Amino acid sequence: MHLLSSLKIQQAVYRAISEITFNCDPQVHQALSKAMANEHDEIAKDVLNTILTNHSLSPADKIPLCQDTGTTVVFAELGTDLHITDGSLYEAINNAVRQAQQDCPLRASIVNEALFARHNTLDNTPAIIHTEFTAGHALRLVIAQKGGGAENMSFLQMMSPAASSDDIVSYICDGVLAAGSRPCPPLILGIGIGSNFEGVALLAKKAIFEELGRANPDPRYAELEARIKAELNARGCGVQGLGGNNTVLAVHILQAPCHIASLPVAVNLECHAHRHCEVWL
Amino acid sequence: MSFKTIKLSLPLSPEEILDLHYKDKVLLSGTLYTARDQAHKRLCKILQVGEQLPFDLAQTAIFYCGPSPAAAGKICGGIGPTTSSRMDPFTPTLLHAGLKVMIGKGDRAPATVDAIRAANAIYLIAIGGISAVLSRCIVSCETFLWPELGAEAVYKMQLKDFPCYVGI
Numbered sequence: 001m002h003l004l005s006s007l008k009i010q011q012a013v014y015r016a017i018s019e020i021t022f023n024c025d026p027q028v029h030q031a032l033s034k035a036m037a038n039e040h041d042e043i044a045k046d047v048l049n050t051i052l053t054n055h056s057l058s059p060a061d062k063i064p065l066c067q068d069t070g071t072t073v074v075f076a077e078l079g080t081d082l083h084i085t086d087g088s089l090y091e092a093i094n095n096a097v098r099q100a101q102q103d104c105p106l107r108a109s110i111v112n113e114a115l116f117a118r119h120n121t122l123d124n125t126p127a128i129i130h131t132e133f134t135a136g137h138a139l140r141l142v143i144a145q146k147g148g149g150a151e152n153m154s155f156l157q158m159m160s161p162a163a164s165s166d167d168i169v170s171y172i173c174d175g176v177l178a179a180g181s182r183p184c185p186p187l188i189l190g191i192g193i194g195s196n197f198e199g200v201a202l203l204a205k206k207a208i209f210e211e212l213g214r215a216n217p218d219p220r221y222a223e224l225e226a227r228i229k230a231e232l233n234a235r236g237c238g239v240q241g242l243g244g245n246n247t248v249l250a251v252h253i254l255q256a257p258c259h260i261a262s263l264p265v266a267v268n269l270e271c272h273a274h275r276h277c278e279v280w281l
Numbered sequence: 282m283s284f285k286t287i288k289l290s291l292p293l294s295p296e297e298i299l300d301l302h303y304k305d306k307v308l309l310s311g312t313l314y315t316a317r318d319q320a321h322k323r324l325c326k327i328l329q330v331g332e333q334l335p336f337d338l339a340q341t342a343i344f345y346c347g348p349s350p351a352a353a354g355k356i357c358g359g360i361g362p363t364t365s366s367r368m369d370p371f372t373p374t375l376l377h378a379g380l381k382v383m384i385g386k387g388d389r390a391p392a393t394v395d396a397i398r399a400a401n402a403i404y405l406i407a408i409g410g411i412s413a414v415l416s417r418c419i420v421s422c423e424t425f426l427w428p429e430l431g432a433e434a435v436y437k438m439q440l441k442d443f444p445c446y447v448g449i
């Protein structure tokens with residue numbers, strides 16, 4: 001049995017949040033530079049150029065990449081041979097969120113309940129944490145600061161098992177285009193296909209944090225990813241809805257088994273700010 | 282460049298607004314006020330009971346923005362637009378009270394588009410996810426109303442060459 005102090009987890013999560021708030025993922029920067037090179041529309045180019053400038057000003061000026069510093073979302077994979085001492089994983093993460101909110105400082109963007117009171121918790125807690133158990137004695141954390149604009153435009157449908165891949169492509173493309181500029185395109189699409197109602201939403205969220213632009217290992221799904229990307233970029237919403245051929249940077253699908261009566265599809269939208277990282281402890 | 286870039290200062294005259302066209306780039310200067318959902322609710326309540334707002338809507342702009350807090354020694358934190366369509370239900374009331382310029386992101390409902398056009402007002406689109414760039418365009422920033430709302434309070438901001446694009 002290996003021991004890991006909750007303070008170590010707290011420090012690692014704190015460092016991660018402080019880092020991703022100001023420093024753009026180099027892969028996103030690269031993808032946006034590529035988008036800039038192939039963009040046809042002059043306004044879209046102008047905006048892409050500004051986004052790329054923001055990537056260097058943000059760490060230099062210590063101003064967050066985006067003022068919506070997001071909800072902290074954590075996927076934790078906890079080795080069954082690992083024991084956390086002096087507190088729990090959840091406490092450690094929430095302590096880190098609280099501390100980062102104070103020090104960065106981050107915008108206090110979380111309310112205590114969705115309906116009625118909507119009192120701001122003032123410290124960005126609670127984080128949304130998903131835990132899975134793995135073999136071994138490591139703790140892997142995928143940490144993200146997820147903005148509200150893109151999250152709000154996400155969608156889910158329990159489709160008919162008779163639906164074809166064409167039906168799925170149109171459902172997804174129509175949904176993304178209906179969102180227009182609200183999720184701040186260019187976007188990363190996390191798509192879940194399969195599982196059940198809650199499972200498909202989790203697949204979609206997880207898919208966002210796959211390595212940017214990676215193709216699904218199953219060529220049938222990889223082709224579907226490529227089709228969705230090509231169709232969306234051809235249909236002209238463009239950077240911040242101002243037109244052009246760069247509505248999406250990447251499409252990631254994760255698939256899972258499901259009930260004979262089901263074909264769940266979920267699409268989780270992620271904006272170009274895409275603040276995320278991976279930590280191993 | 283195939284699009285027009287125009288430097289303007291608030292308040293905008295009716296002629297300046299008429300001269301703007303969809304997708305023109307505007308570098309905006311002058312004083313404006315931020316307001317998100319909660320502030321819109323409160324501003325509309327004040328107008329509905331027949332009272333005066335503490336600033337003249339006709340002379341300024343409303344920016345749909347909830348900034349991130351300023352670090353010690355900084356003028357402001359991260360600046361950027363929030364989704365405008367959430368403000369659609371309140372927009373006619375504010376237009377009626379004289380509002381001419383709104384800044385946010387995303388499409389407006391068809392009825393809001395009509396109301397904005399009918400009032401000879403203008404909707405400008407700011408870009409999301411470029412907070413550090415936009416923060417450099419803020420000359421001053423102070424909490425103006427309802428500090429208890431945090432990011433949703435009304436902030437008074439002075440802008441210098443703030444980039445945005447004509448949306449309506």
Ligand code: SF4
Nearest residue numbers: 147149184271409410
């Ligand atoms: S969707 Fe992303 S880039 Fe746009 S405002 Fe929200 S966090 Fe910022």
